Amino acid sequence: MKCALVTGGARGIGRVICKKLAVELGYHVLINYQRNEQAATETLATLNDEGATGEIIKFDVGNATEVNDALQTWSEHHPEAVMEVIVNNAGVTRDGLFMWMSREDWSSVLDVSLQGFYNVTHFFIQKLLHQRYGRIINIVSVSGVKGTAGQVNYSAAKAGVVGATKALAQEIAKRNITVNAVAPGFIRSDMTEGMDEKELKKIIPANRFGEAEEVADLVCFLASKKAGYITGEVININGGIYA
Structure with missing residues (x-):
């Protein structure tokens, strides 16, 4: 059983990534969630409706x-499972000017994006190296590439994952494991729900927000065998707002 794990897979971009990996690449997808079990269950139902599998x-x-x-518990219950794809998608924002940013708002954002990348990827890294195949895809952000005022914590967390992506890619490329980052700009999702789309699209050359499907298509390509010679890359998907 070939598997893919998507952290923060219950909603938004994560949900669409889960569906694409299951339906288009045939993976048994692990849909990670922290609080919203109902949303995770709904995501699983969309996979099952398409004749795909997951949990x-x-x-x-x-x-x-x-x-x-x-x-560990999952691995023990699925000794036949082969984890091939890890998508580190989970992230949170605690926006605010740095001078007023609490230690908690700083730490919580770094814990999810940067520490989360370590915790999840490190658990599987030996297995990936042993099987000599894998795809690690980290969802970062335009904020982690260019920095965004009011998001010093989020920008720092995502920039940290960008650096980790580039370094880890060099360590494990010989074992046929690729490590890439996808950096979305403004994408229609739960995270951008409260934003003034009409006003913001004026600063986007493509003159629109992106769709979760567009990000998921890119992730799906990077997770496929077609992308075997692409590693250590940060691919921007932002309608031209920053290159």
Whole structure:
């Protein structure tokens, strides 16, 4: 059984990524969630409706003990499973000017994006190296590439994952494992729901927000065998707002 894991897979971009990996690439998809079990169950239902398979798995990516316990238990129950694709998609924002940013708002954002990348990827890295095949795809952000005022914590967290992507790619390329980052700009999702789309699209050369499907298509390509010679890359998908 060939598997893919998508952290933060219950909603938004994560949900569409789960569906694409299951339906288009035929993976048994682990849909990770932290709180919203109903949304995760709905995501699983969309996979099943398409004749694909998956399951939901609960853990907080930023909590090393939770990650290890959940994934260890899953691994023991599925000894035949081969984890091939890891999509580190989970992320949170706690926006505000740096001078007023609390230590908690700083730490919580880094814990999910940066520590979460370590916790999840590190659990599977030995297995990927042993099987000599894998795809690690990190969902970062235009904020992590160019920096965004009011998002010093989020920009720092995503920039950290960008650096980790480039370094890890060099360490494990010989084992046929690719590591890439996808950096979305303004994408219609839960995270951009409260934004003034009409006003913001004026600063986007493509004159629109992106769709979750467009991000998921890119992730799906990077997760496929077609992308075997692409590694260590940060691919912007932002309608031209930053290149």
